[in-house]
Amino acid sequence: MTITHAFKYAFNNLRTNKTRTFLTLLGMVIGISSVIIIMALGAGAQSLILNQIADVGSNLVGIMPGGSEEEGPPASVMGITITTLKYEDIMDLTIQGNVSHLEAVTAYVRGTANVSWKNRSIDADFTGTTSSYIDVESTDVEDGRFILPEEERTTARVAVLGSQVANDLFVNENPIGETIKIKRESFKVVGVMEERGVVGFENQDTQIFIPIVAVQKLLLGINHVSMARARIDSEENVDQAVEEIKMTLREAHNIDDPKQDDFTVRSANQALEILGTVTSALNYFLAAIAAISLIVGGVGIMNIMLVAVNERIKEIGLRKAVGAKKSNILTQFLVETVVIALSGGIVGIIIGGVVSALIALVINLLGYEWALIVSPGSIFLACSVSVMVGLVFGLYPSQRASKLDPIEALHYE
Amino acid sequence: MSLIEVLDLKKQFGVEEPITKVLHGLSFKIEKGELVAIMGPSGSGKSTLMHILGFLDRPTTGQFKFNGEDVSKYDDNKLARYRNEKVGFVFQAFHLLPKTSVLENVKLPLVYSNIPEKEKIKKAEKAVKAVHLEHRMHYLSNKLSGGEKQRVAIARALVNNPDIIFADEPTGNLDSKTGAQIMGIIEALNNEGKTIIIVTHEEDTAKHAKRIINLKDGLIISDDVVKDRRYAKDGLYK
Ligand SMILES: Nc1ncnc2c1ncn2[C@@H]1O[C@H](COP(=O)(O)OP(=O)(O)O)[C@@H](O)[C@H]1O
Ligand SMILES: [Mg+2]
Numbered sequence: 114m115t116i117t118h119a120f121k122y123a124f125n126n127l128r129t130n131k132t133r134t135f136l137t138l139l140g141m142v143i144g145i146s147s148v149i150i151i152m153a154l155g156a157g158a159q160s161l162i163l164n165q166i167a168d169v170g171s172n173l174v175g176i177m178p179g180g181s182e183e184e185g186p187p188a189s190v191m192g193i194t195i196t197t198l199k200y201e202d203i204m205d206l207t208i209q210g211n212v213s214h215l216e217a218v219t220a221y222v223r224g225t226a227n228v229s230w231k232n233r234s235i236d237a238d239f240t241g242t243t244s245s246y247i248d249v250e251s252t253d254v255e256d257g258r259f260i261l262p263e264e265e266r267t268t269a270r271v272a273v274l275g276s277q278v279a280n281d282l283f284v285n286e287n288p289i290g291e292t293i294k295i296k297r298e299s300f301k302v303v304g305v306m307e308e309r310g311v312v313g314f315e316n317q318d319t320q321i322f323i324p325i326v327a328v329q330k331l332l333l334g335i336n337h338v339s340m341a342r343a344r345i346d347s348e349e350n351v352d353q354a355v356e357e358i359k360m361t362l363r364e365a366h367n368i369d370d371p372k373q374d375d376f377t378v379r380s381a382n383q384a385l386e387i388l389g390t391v392t393s394a395l396n397y398f399l400a401a402i403a404a405i406s407l408i409v410g411g412v413g414i415m416n417i418m419l420v421a422v423n424e425r426i427k428e429i430g431l432r433k434a435v436g437a438k439k440s441n442i443l444t445q446f447l448v449e450t451v452v453i454a455l456s457g458g459i460v461g462i463i464i465g466g467v468v469s470a471l472i473a474l475v476i477n478l479l480g481y482e483w484a485l486i487v488s489p490g491s492i493f494l495a496c497s498v499s500v501m502v503g504l505v506f507g508l509y510p511s512q513r514a515s516k517l518d519p520i521e522a523l524h525y526e
Numbered sequence: 527m528s529l530i531e532v533l534d535l536k537k538q539f540g541v542e543e544p545i546t547k548v549l550h551g552l553s554f555k556i557e558k559g560e561l562v563a564i565m566g567p568s569g570s571g572k573s574t575l576m577h578i579l580g581f582l583d584r585p586t587t588g589q590f591k592f593n594g595e596d597v598s599k600y601d602d603n604k605l606a607r608y609r610n611e612k613v614g615f616v617f618q619a620f621h622l623l624p625k626t627s628v629l630e631n632v633k634l635p636l637v638y639s640n641i642p643e644k645e646k647i648k649k650a651e652k653a654v655k656a657v658h659l660e661h662r663m664h665y666l667s668n669k670l671s672g673g674e675k676q677r678v679a680i681a682r683a684l685v686n687n688p689d690i691i692f693a694d695e696p697t698g699n700l701d702s703k704t705g706a707q708i709m710g711i712i713e714a715l716n717n718e719g720k721t722i723i724i725v726t727h728e729e730d731t732a733k734h735a736k737r738i739i740n741l742k743d744g745l746i747i748s749d750d751v752v753k754d755r756r757y758a759k760d761g762l763y764k
Binding site (some may be wrong): 117118125129323427428430431432433434436437438439481519520523 | 577579582583601603606607609611615617621623625626634635637638639643654682686
């Protein structure tokens, strides 16, 4: 028998039973669109993370207060305030011989406040940091200057504005030399940063940079830092640097047992791995949804094919009477199931693609670089999965059809 | 060499109790070009015999030679190929594919043979013309009258140019006038040389044949040439 006949006949049957076909396809559509969305989300999230990491740099090491499990995120990331990391600890790292291959290290404390200049005011994030911030983050000022080394240890009342803050607060006027007020404290604007956009999942242009000690004492009333970051000269020295940073901090904190660490040191790659485990957990969840809906879809298809076989017993008898072999009948019903499954798959690919595009659109509107990736690979996978579902769930009904006795089938009432 | 040669053919259904013995040892020959009626009351075993002669079933014992070849032990696939190439069936209930065109219906047996699509269409068109339905070529089968449906079925039986055509109660679902038309087509085909076996319980229908094999309770009680043969053109049908 020609496969074309089987295809033509299958399409004919689907067209004449539109409602039934639609209901049968639903399970497949949900299953396959989930497959497409999963793969697009996976690829999109990866592109996002890789972009962020590439922006931050893979030879960066993060230092956070509080210990952590080997694979888990440090407690400080979960929004718990931990005070074990100090500005002096960070300065210790810069002492010659403590951390080899260290290029620069900086510390951060953060807050949000109302910032005003003359009669204008906005809400802005302020970051207390050190002069080496621009070296660690490989950025620079657009205008003026950054925090000076001699200012970071004192309560110097100077501020460097992120480009958007400068724009929002000063519009067309030159902010340099002007005095702004943050929480009733006055700071003199000495510089404006270049535009950076979102880096490390944070918009850098809405920040105000102030010497770290000034923020601790004048604005927050604390004496710890929320995190620190070190730049290592090259990626292959990162692991060694991580160990040396740990050793230095342990010595400073009088810790003998690494299990008692009150800090966490992670390279960008380690952070990426942890992020990867989080996204893959999400992927497993979506994959489970896809698998369940594909099974439900498959069972639906099998059910409808059993009905179709029953309805067409006479037709099967006739086909056998005019010379169809068992294998011809088997092929015919398998082709029909595959056509149903694949049609559902194609609709699912289209819906999955549209949903993925909407997700990408929303995330891009939020300011993140999220690539819409519906790859040929994922379309191929979706099609193969559809065909597989059709074959697996079509086998039983098709075999039942092919085994019918031609005489009984012909005279079936 | 006879087209069909049957020797002490027996058929029973079931291998253990209850066993139904249906044919009790039939012997006869059918030559090329014959028009034979297998006649007998309901339950006498006519359909069972036709199924065996048409390769839809196998005899339990005995010999069945087709074109000199013993086909009684052929496997399912070989029988399917024989059904496809050697025989055509016309059934009482027409058995057309619904919502499918006349041409596609007639083409159906060719779907299972290995010839180019163009040739399939050509052969199907020729068969449709042979039953004078060219004006209905692309009609859907469910839109046809009973007589037209049976003509489509005859065209389908003709399409692969078989050695023999079996017609099982071909007029059973038709009124007498339409039935006569169908018998007329069967006569004409036989005049052109086609071997045809009609299965019927009606003597009136059987008398259109040149020879009647009379079955009763699975045995041949007579096998004679028809002396007072009827013709469709006489309009005496029923
Ligand atoms: N598959 C079968 N199993 C058991 N008995 C059967 C089967 N097919 C036919 N028979 C029996 O064989 C007898 C002859 O049937 P059939 O050949 O259809 O007669 P006819 O066509 O002359 O009416 C009937 O008694 C019928 O019940
Ligand atoms: Mg019968």
